[in-house]
Amino acid sequence: MSKTFNVAILGASGYTGAELVRLIATHPSIRIAALTADRKAGQSMGEVFPHLRHLDLPRLTAIDAVDFAGIDLAFCALPHATSQEVIAKLPRDLKVVDLSADFRIRDPEVYAKWYGHEHLALDLQAEAVYGLTEFYRDEIKSARLVAGTGCxxxxxxxxxxxxxxxxxxxxxxxxxxxxxxxxxxxxxxxxxxxxxxxxxxxxxxxxxxxxxxxxxxxxxxxxxxxxxxxxxxxxxxxxxxxxxxxxxxxxxxxxxxxxxxxxxxxxxxxxxxxxxxxxxxxxxxxxxxxxxxxxxxxxxxxxxxxxxxxNLTKGSSGQALQNANLMLGLPETAGLMAAPLFP
Amino acid sequence: MSKTFNVAILGASGYTGAELVRLIATHPSIRIAALTADRKAGQSMGEVFPHLRHLDLPRLTAIDAVDFAGIDLAFCALPHATSQEVIAKLPRDLKVVDLSADFRIRDPEVYAKWYGHEHLALDLQAEAVYGLTEFYRDEIKSARLVAGTGCxxxxxxxxxxxxxxxxxxxxxxxxxxxxxxxxxxxxxxxxxxxxxxxxxxxxxxxxxxxxxxxxxxxxxxxxxxxxxxxxxxxxxxxxxxxxxxxxxxxxxxxxxxxxxxxxxxxxxxxxxxxxxxxxxxxxxxxxxxxxxxxxxxxxxxxxxxxxxxxNLTKGSSGQALQNANLMLGLPETAGLMAAPLFP
Amino acid sequence: MSKTFNVAILGASGYTGAELVRLIATHPSIRIAALTADRKAGQSMGEVFPHLRHLDLPRLTAIDAVDFAGIDLAFCALPHATSQEVIAKLPRDLKVVDLSADFRIRDPEVYAKWYGHEHLALDLQAEAVYGLTEFYRDEIKSARLVAGTGCxxxxxxxxxxxxxxxxxxxxxxxxxxxxxxxxxxxxxxxxxxxxxxxxxxxxxxxxxxxxxxxxxxxxxxxxxxxxxxxxxxxxxxxxxxxxxxxxxxxxxxxxxxxxxxxxxxxxxxxxxxxxxxxxxxxxxxxxxxxxxxxxxxxxxxxxxxxxxxxNLTKGSSGQALQNANLMLGLPETAGLMAAPLFP
Amino acid sequence: MSKTFNVAILGASGYTGAELVRLIATHPSIRIAALTADRKAGQSMGEVFPHLRHLDLPRLTAIDAVDFAGIDLAFCALPHATSQEVIAKLPRDLKVVDLSADFRIRDPEVYAKWYGHEHLALDLQAEAVYGLTEFYRDEIKSARLVAGTGCxxxxxxxxxxxxxxxxxxxxxxxxxxxxxxxxxxxxxxxxxxxxxxxxxxxxxxxxxxxxxxxxxxxxxxxxxxxxxxxxxxxxxxxxxxxxxxxxxxxxxxxxxxxxxxxxxxxxxxxxxxxxxxxxxxxxxxxxxxxxxxxxxxxxxxxxxxxxxxxNLTKGSSGQALQNANLMLGLPETAGLMAAPLFP
Missing domain, CATH: 3.30.360.10 (Dihydrodipicolinate Reductase; domain 2)
Incomplete structure (x- = not known):
């Protein structure tokens, strides 16, 4: 049986966070080890998202309460601008897939122009790989920090x-x-x-x-x-x-x-x-x-x-999981082959 | 008190027919004298459209059963192709507002190209005025046959x-x-x-x-x-x-x-x-x-x-009523000033 | 031509306020003389509700800025609890139709039990008539303060x-x-x-x-x-x-x-x-x-x-207008006979 | 690696048929070997249901064209009344999960009263097990014909x-x-x-x-x-x-x-x-x-x-697959543990 990787989802109380949990729920090789949501810390995921109440999940905590020692990869589903602050404080050897806009733009001046403020983590910005899997697959495989694209x-x-x-x-x-x-x-x-x-x-x-x-x-x-x-x-x-x-x-x-x-x-x-x-x-x-x-x-x-x-799957959380699969050496499609829901 | 005009609505069992009834229900000078619907002849309008059941309306009949002698204007809300056949048989002095595509196109060859068959009432086609009120207002006022636009x-x-x-x-x-x-x-x-x-x-x-x-x-x-x-x-x-x-x-x-x-x-x-x-x-x-x-x-x-x-009001039945108002010498906005419904 | 009455709508930036404006827009005998909305004072109604932008309406103001001298009746579309405070300060001869829950309950103890606080305007509560028109029509005709029902x-x-x-x-x-x-x-x-x-x-x-x-x-x-x-x-x-x-x-x-x-x-x-x-x-x-x-x-x-x-019409603003018609001696159905919108 | 079972879906052009395909698409031990749809025979499933176009599926055929020799189980997603005629002609050793109403009612007189006609396959009706898994699990495991419940x-x-x-x-x-x-x-x-x-x-x-x-x-x-x-x-x-x-x-x-x-x-x-x-x-x-x-x-x-x-999953096709799993000796939850889709 293959290795199981532990992941944390930072910002699990939003729709992209919940979508990550939904997708990972049936992933054969990824286990959710931590879920954070500052304002809802202490609550269970089933209280915040009743569609997930059948799952056995860790309670929501503050980010500070997470022990990243046993975490292989963190999904960061936080708001823009918050994301760069949080990721800057994470362990530098932790793999990160960021779903915000913070690391999508390569040129700091262009970033400042569109987002209205200087970037606060320029070294991370320089390191990040744009997460459009089909066009950056090789870079993503070896990346530490991948920036999810806009949907x-x-x-x-x-x-x-x-x-x-x-x-x-x-x-x-x-x-x-x-x-x-x-x-x-x-x-x-x-x-x-x-x-x-x-x-x-x-x-x-x-x-x-x-x-x-x-x-x-x-x-x-x-x-x-x-x-x-x-x-x-x-x-x-x-x-x-x-x-x-x-x-x-x-x-x-x-x-x-x-x-x-x-x-x-x-x-x-x-x-x-x-x-x-x-x-x-x-x-x-x-x-x-x-x-x-x-x-x-x-x-x-x-x-x-x-x-x-x-937008929530391939445009955001599905793409994030696809990239995480690559970063962890797993089959790229793991957990992602479910057919669309129609009607 | 102003004169009241009698109108017939041919093809009253579709959405544009029902929309005409809805608008005319509070019109100060127009009375619905006949409603036709071939397959639903004999039914009441309230059976076909329960939102109109509070209104005192004539029963649906076949077109043949309508006495056009007392009718001032007919709205024709019939399917494309059917419309030209029906209007060709109506009294030639009856004012008609057609809501189908049958009389919109001036050039018979262009009509045949887009609609896939020769036009069956070329003289009527030549006579019809395009019903885009703001651009054809004067022609509409004196028209006998007005062709409603596509929505x-x-x-x-x-x-x-x-x-x-x-x-x-x-x-x-x-x-x-x-x-x-x-x-x-x-x-x-x-x-x-x-x-x-x-x-x-x-x-x-x-x-x-x-x-x-x-x-x-x-x-x-x-x-x-x-x-x-x-x-x-x-x-x-x-x-x-x-x-x-x-x-x-x-x-x-x-x-x-x-x-x-x-x-x-x-x-x-x-x-x-x-x-x-x-x-x-x-x-x-x-x-x-x-x-x-x-x-x-x-x-x-x-x-x-x-x-x-x-699409059902200004794009179809509201436009038709606006044009009918002009054709009957009524104020153009009569029955049409209700504010939009939001939310 | 019949007399025109001036009304104020207090709390015009919510859905029931907008619905009142929509209905009164084509009312033959009522004119909107004032519109209030504390947080949106200074804005036009068309900015707050673009579906009303074709109407010529007074700008939104604070309640304090309204001169009630020329107002015949006020609709109060404010939140529960706020309503009783505001109405208590209005001129005592001003007719009022309240759309909140504040004056629906006759027994102050029952009110306190369900709404969690003592009533702040017990004299008004004693005076108010329950606005279910079909069952309280006579009382409403002579009432100064009518409490709209829950929808x-x-x-x-x-x-x-x-x-x-x-x-x-x-x-x-x-x-x-x-x-x-x-x-x-x-x-x-x-x-x-x-x-x-x-x-x-x-x-x-x-x-x-x-x-x-x-x-x-x-x-x-x-x-x-x-x-x-x-x-x-x-x-x-x-x-x-x-x-x-x-x-x-x-x-x-x-x-x-x-x-x-x-x-x-x-x-x-x-x-x-x-x-x-x-x-x-x-x-x-x-x-x-x-x-x-x-x-x-x-x-x-x-x-x-x-x-x-x-809920917004007969359950709230339509009912309020129906009652206002009675209170002002107007035909009960004025402005209210528009057919339902379907589909 | 475990055995793979071949199934046929009869009536695959309706919503319950498509839902079966969606669920089985990621099932580890079931393979879709035949799909039938009388009026759409010859078409691909991707033409009829574009959300399934990424899947490699057999073309739609008429039922007569199916070779049931290699089929382990048939899902019958046909209209009521049609179902009993079709199933009566299938090989008597073929396991069948029927999604219609035809075999739900144990008493032929009660069936005739509610469905308006005599039952045409009384022997099958006597044999069928009601498919409410949680209450008939043991009977379902050994059943040949299971009747899906009404949703x-x-x-x-x-x-x-x-x-x-x-x-x-x-x-x-x-x-x-x-x-x-x-x-x-x-x-x-x-x-x-x-x-x-x-x-x-x-x-x-x-x-x-x-x-x-x-x-x-x-x-x-x-x-x-x-x-x-x-x-x-x-x-x-x-x-x-x-x-x-x-x-x-x-x-x-x-x-x-x-x-x-x-x-x-x-x-x-x-x-x-x-x-x-x-x-x-x-x-x-x-x-x-x-x-x-x-x-x-x-x-x-x-x-x-x-x-x-x-209604389409646990109320119909999901229930059917759950029962099929039991009938084939597979884990009851196989292919069914995907979390709900929200929002």
Whole structure:
């Protein structure tokens, strides 16, 4: 029987924390040894998340109460800015997968511009690997600190990065129209996340100024070998889970489709639909799968590329577990092959 | 006290028929004299639509059973293709507002191309006026037959037509990304309209081939005085009512905003938000209002224009009543000033 | 032309305040002269509730800034406990319709028991009339202060009160199983009201201890002329509007149905369905109508009575407007006859 | 490595068929060898259910095209009445788990009364074991044909059966108020299952005449050793998955709670909450778990018992797999321990 690794989940009282517990619950080689949540320390996970009450889990504690000696890896599901403070104080030999935005941006000036303050852990920032598994797999295997991607960012990057690498689209003309479920806004009570405000309605938010633009700029510029700036309009959907990006590009549909199909051939979670078909968020719900589609416009030279994933799974906690598997030398797909939940 | 007009609603067992009844229920000068529904003839409206059971309404009958002698105007809420057959047999002096697609397209060849068959009432087609009230008000006042617009088409046209007329955008670069509620698909049982298939999910449908493209081509080409072809990607939302178009154009944001504000100044149902603000479908739900917004992209020269309306009201039955008011010499806003229902 | 009355809405930034504005927007004889909201003073109503942005309304102010000299009636849509403090300071000749729980309970000791503190305005409490229009119409017409009912309480009372009065059911065996939409929980951000927590789920809350029990006890005991205690289990629905009570009683179905039909004959908003039919929340959405149904159980002597209304309209702001109409000598149904919004 | 068993899923194009595929996809010892769907024969499962497109599955075929020689067990997810015809023609040594209503009722006369026709396979009916695992485990282990329970029936029986066996409630006073998601109505297009008809609404259906009453009568009478008839009112929820029963009984809360806790001690999927807590459908979504709660009424001697499960999983396909595991000699929980999906 294979070795069992102990993990801690820091910030277990939010949706990404709960999603990690859900996924790890049936993982063959990972054991949850510690769960932290400052304001809910002392409570059981089943009190905070009754859907997990059948599980035998450690009680929530403060971070200070965790003995990291026996921990192989920590998932950090804390809010932005808090994350860098906490990780800076963790043992330097502890493997860490961070789900916040704190370590996604390579350039400290770009980070400061988008996030509004200087970074407080520049050495860690320099060390962190961007957690987009399919494009950074080798670096992740040997990384100590992996920075989970933005969920919207991942959705868009999966559609576009292969096209820029292959040189099959015009890098000046990339428009990302995206719609996301509300669970991405977290469990903290906010007027804009209330059922009465979200259901039976749809609108754009943070138009042209969403922070995930920083990730698009970073990854697309690197992939294209020249500055690339995209237009990005996120919308809020009246549903809990799922992101779908509709990307408008200029190129030949067959070449676009081929670039995606070839890039993702052999990838366990990436499904490229036949040319002409469009995916739906509901068909990846609760899973680590990404569905991609390419549809030619009626106007020659225009192409729509669709990309969809579950923001809490592949866009966040599923991706984190996939990376943790790599960092611990486990099979990359362990605990992640459950089929989507539909309907 | 003012005159009361008698109307018939042909095809009253669908959602647009019921919406007409809902709106006319409190109209000060219109009385519902006949309601038809072939398969449900003999039933009361309260049996077919229990939300209308408090109203004193005529029973549903077959169309043949209607005596049109005392009818001033007929709303025709029948399926496409059926509508042209039925209207061709109506008295030629009866005013008609048609809610189907049958009389929207001016060019018979274009109609045949998009709808897959020759038009069966070419003389009526030649006579019909396109029912986009704000742009065809004078023609509608004197029209006998008005063709209601497509609901998606209206949403997009409201955002774009003033910009083409004012010449403030590049007519070669217009992308319409649109999301619509499911009530637009009607009350006929279809797998794709089931709650289990629609809720908690989002996807694009009829990509690059939606029939409302024919209306876009017709109206935009006319407004620009040159051929205009747009890209159009409709999506299905997990909600009943509401359409939001996110339109990507090239131009200066201030000029775009000014063109909308000036075009719609004084219009009773058109609300142009301050520059930089984006509207939401939930804020026009159940009403005849349209909310429009303009947001500059971070990339100079790119602008996002948002347009939202309720597909069953302003996109269909509310528009039809607005046009009927004009055709009957009534105040245009009669029966239509109810505020949106939120939450 | 008839006189126009000026009203103030105190606490206009919550859902019941916004619903009052929505209803009054098309009222022929009432004008909104003042809107207050302490924390949002200075903002426009359109900023706080974009669905109302087409209306020409006074800006939100603090209560202290309102000149009540020209106000005929004030709607008080403030939180429980705050309401009694505010109303105690209003001019004593100002008509007031209170939407909070503060003046519903006649017995100060019962109030203190259920609400956890002594009442601070006992003289007002003594003066207040319970706002269940169909049963207190005459008192309401001459009242200065009317206490709006609880929305769940109204739903249950409409089903049961006529049966107790008519003596057709066993007062010892009344079980109220009720389900309500989430807008009743208000606009204040709470974890339990988030879309992610409410949608795709159903559960009972405040079982056997909901405060509306105090209203049931008060009204049922009065109607029966003997102490009546019921069992009451409220549930939260994944929808915004609507309450449906399923009431289990012992009696003969025909007698039960007859008692309801006779009690509500001639009532403008009360619809009693044919014996054997059950109503649905969606068929009263956004309206002031109540639908009632009676279905015999398969077991002789058992009957299910169903009652449904929109919690924000007939359960709260619509009821308040109906009462204000009576207090101002206006037609009771003014501004309230709009048909439900479906779908 | 353990033996792998081959199964066929007959009727794989419906929701329960797809749910079986979803669950078996990660089952360690079961392989899907055949999938049938008469009208969709020839299609791939990924075309019919895109959420399953990452799986390597056999194509859909007609039942006649299946070679049952290599099949160890067949799941029959066909419509009622069809099921008995199909199963009657299957090899008599093939193990079968039927998900329809055809073999649930032991008494042919009772079957005929509730289902409206004579049973066509009386010998099979005599042989079938009722598939409520926790109460028929030993019979199921050695059964050839297991009849899956009704999903509503299972929800109610889990709450009540232990109480009747323990004799802690009055068998004359059992009221089951139940609410269910819409996926239980299946994938066949019906007006009543449309998103526009289901969302934002709640109503009772089949009041006092739902067919699952036959299962209640059968199981409760057997457990109590005397005739037991209950009152049962099912409601439709605006959500896809989940059933919650609120059961009103007479007894002592502690005794009721104890009877449940003792009955389900050691059961892998049955979670009894602490006395006073009520469960929610969302906390068992997509899982095989059942959450049960007991809350005392304010009136002495009355108790509310809550029971919730996912209709497609524990109420249907999950139960079927659990029974199949037993019939094949596999660990009962294999493939079924995934935690619920929340939010």
């Amino acid at each position: 919207n960012a991942a959705t868009g990057i999966y559609a576009i990065l292969p096209l820029l690498r292959a040189g099959v689209i015009d890098p000046e003309m990339i428009l990302i129209d995206l719609a996301t479920g509300v669970s991405g806004a977290g469990r903290s009570p906010k007027e804009g996340s209330l059922h009465s405000e979200v259901s039976e309605g749809y609108h754009a938010y943070n138009v042209a100024k969403h922070r995930h633009l920083a990730e698009f700029d970073q990854e697309f510029t690197k992939a294209a070998g020249r500055p690339v700036e995209v237009t990005f309009t996120p919308h809020l959907l009246p549903q809990n889970r799922g992101i779908l990006a509709t990307v408008y590009v200029r190129g030949e549909p067959e070449a676009v489709h081929k670039a995606l199909a070839e890039t993702y051939a052999g990838e366990p979670f990436m499904v490229v639909l036949p040319l002409g078909e469009a995916p739906a968020t509901r068909h990846v719900r609760g899973s680590n799968f990404v569905h991609l589609g390419v549809v030619p416009d009626r106007r020659p030279g225009w192409v729509m590329v669709f990309s969809t994933l579950d | 998606n088409a209206a949403t997009g046209i409201y955002a774009i037509l003033p910009l083409l007329r004012a010449g403030v955008i590049d007519p070669e670069m217009i992308l319409i990304d649109l999301a619509t509620g499911v009530s637009g698909a009607g009350r006929s049982p279809k797998e794709g309209s089931l709650h289990s298939e629609v809720s908690e999910g989002y996807h694009a449908y009829n990509v690059a081939k939606h029939r409302h493209l024919a209306e876009f081509d017709q109206e935009f080409t006319k407004a620009a005085g040159r051929p205009v072809e747009v890209t159009f990607t409709p999506h299905l939302l997990p909600q009943n009512r509401g359409i939001l178009a996110t339109v990507y154009v090239r131009g200066e944001p201030e000029a775009v905003h000014k063109a909308l504000a000036e075009t719609y100044a004084g219009e009773p149902f058109m609300v142009v938000l301050p520059l930089g603000e984006a509207p939401a479908t939930r804020h026009v739900r159940g009403s005849n209002f349209v909310h429009l917004g303009v947001v500059p992209d971070r990339r100079p020269g790119w602008v996002m224009v948002f347009s939202t309306l309720d | 769940n309480a109204a739903t249950g009372i409409y089903a049961i009160l006529p049966l107790l009065r008519a003596g057709v059911i066993d007062p010892e065996m009344i079980l109220i199983d009720l389900a309500t939409g989430v807008s009743g929980a208000g606009r204040s951000p709470k974890e339990g009201s988030l879309h992610s927590e409410v949608s795709e789920g159903y559960h009972a809350y405040n079982v056997a201890k909901h405060r509306h029990l105090a209203e049931f006890d008060q009204e049922f005991t009065k109607a029966a002329g003997r102490p009546v205690e019921v069992t009451f289990t409220p549930h939260l629905l994944p929808q915004n509007r609507g309450i449906l009570a399923t009431v289990y009683v012992r009696g003969e179905p025909e007698a039960v149905h007859k008692a309801l039909a006779e009690t509500y004959a001639g009532e403008p908003f009360m619809v009693v369905l044919p014996l054997g039919e059950a109503p649905a929340t969606r068929h009263v959405r956004g309206s002031n109508f109540v639908h009632l149904g009676v279905v015999p159980d398969r077991r002789p002597g058992w009957v299910m009575v169903f009652s449904t209304l929109d | 509503n029936a299972a929800t109610g029986i889990y709450a009540i059966l232990p109480l009747l066996r323990a004799g802690v409630i009055d068998p004359e006073m059992i009221l089951i108020d139940l609410a269910t998601g819409v996926s239980g109505a299946g994938r066949s297009p019906k007006e009543g299952s449309l998103h526009s008809e289901v969302s934002e609404g709640y109503h009772a259906y089949n009041v006092a005449k739902h067919r699952h009453l036959a299962e209640f009568d059968q199981e409760f009478t057997k457990a109590a050793g005397r005739p037991v008839e209950v009152t049962f009112t099912p409601h439709l929820l605006p959500q896809n998955r989940g059933i919650l029963a609120t059961v009103y009984v007479r007894g002592e809360p502690e005794a009721v709670h104890k009877a449940l806790a003792e009955t389900y001690a050691g059961e892998p999927f049955m979670v009894v909450l602490p006395l006073g807590e009520a469960p929610a459908t969302r906390h068992v979504r997509g899982s095989n778990f059942v959450h049960l709660g007991v809350v005392p009424d304010r009136r002495p001697g009355w108790v509310m018992v809550f029971s919730t499960l996912d």
